[in-house]
Amino acid sequence: MIEILNPDEVARAKETGAVVAEILQTLKSRSTVGTNLLEIDQWAKAMIHRAGAVSCYVDYAPSFGNGPFGHYICTGVNDAVLHGLPRDYTLADGDLLTLDLAVSKEGLAADAAISFIVGDSKPAGSVAMIDATERALRAGIAVAGPGARIGDISYAIGSVLSEAGYPVNTQFGGHGIGSTMHQDPHVPNTGRPGRGYKLRPGLLLALEPWVMEDTPELVTDADGWTLRSATGCLTAHTEHTIAITEDGADILTLPGS
Template structure:
């Protein structure tokens, strides 16, 4: 069921979004060559535990697309991993492409966001182009998130950006409704038909999350951890996400990292 939030409820969602955005901003600044993925996970754990009213959306999360409960505080997807990456004992190397996906509940409301970046000085221009494409697609999707438009307008804008830059789109995982829970209705595909689908209304809060792979749109679930989604051909992936609220005017980016 699609739920619409009141202006007061959107105001109440702001602290969760701001908290998630601030953690991701800090993580990007502190994540360097040699940083261990478990250090990143521990940093998020400590930040959550230090804040009254904050709870992880990931710990003990057990949806049907994972294998057993997720046991960590953040998703860390490196190189050919693009979604649901489980933190493990790995020190990041110069040139690694990492995606960090974080969802936290603060006082009953969820904020969900993701960033991708390359660690160190050995930055492959093709990695940077892929990351930029997800960011451009997110901006295009948000620009269509206005009352009176259709859900398909958001999806089509994302897909158009991907195709214009030579990437294909996987429709298995995409954006979603956000509120008291992390994953709710509606599903927001990363491609679709403009002027089709659910009519956007003020009060709708969704996560828009373009993710693309360099040379494929096929993924598989890593059997070692039962969660991490990797490209079928070993090519790298990138993922960018914001939680946004649709209003009578411009959309509000609740997870802004300014």
């Protein structure tokens, strides 16, 4: 299903996006050396409830997962890049942590992810990988607007990631979002310009460039959820929810918006 929202619905979705952005930034500031991933999950739960929102993850049970997910946020450390199930792990200096959060408020969802380095260490490879996903996301958003096509976004994202030297996996990517978290259209992280669904005002998309340092291959943990790089290499993931407007795209999950 591809859902087109009216202006009032887009405005409500922006309120949801502000909740997601605020929670992620708060969790980033609190995720320090010695923090346990299960603590992060409980902090997310409390903030979601305090905001009058609902987690999109707790009851999430897609065909590819060992559902229901049962937690409030995805937490990926180092080689874990997608669907990271919170576990009893204490963060160490230099860990590359990805937090992926989706909530719904008043019937409309928003989804975003951030990757950052815990502690004082700043490994060059981690910094470069995070930067590449952030630049790729900006490139994808820059070409999003009415009349553009999904392939234009995919090409813009993939070009940045490939030029930075990272292989691109197309099994998981961005997606439509609205009254539910995951909708059509699928937005691969590489593609051909001029192809795919034509964007219209009122369409919401969650764009999410993610990469693994030296492989496009994923493996699934025994928990049935956490997706890791097949080689154990580092990974990074950045995501925003955007709304297509009459003259471009509005980022709904931008901190401080």
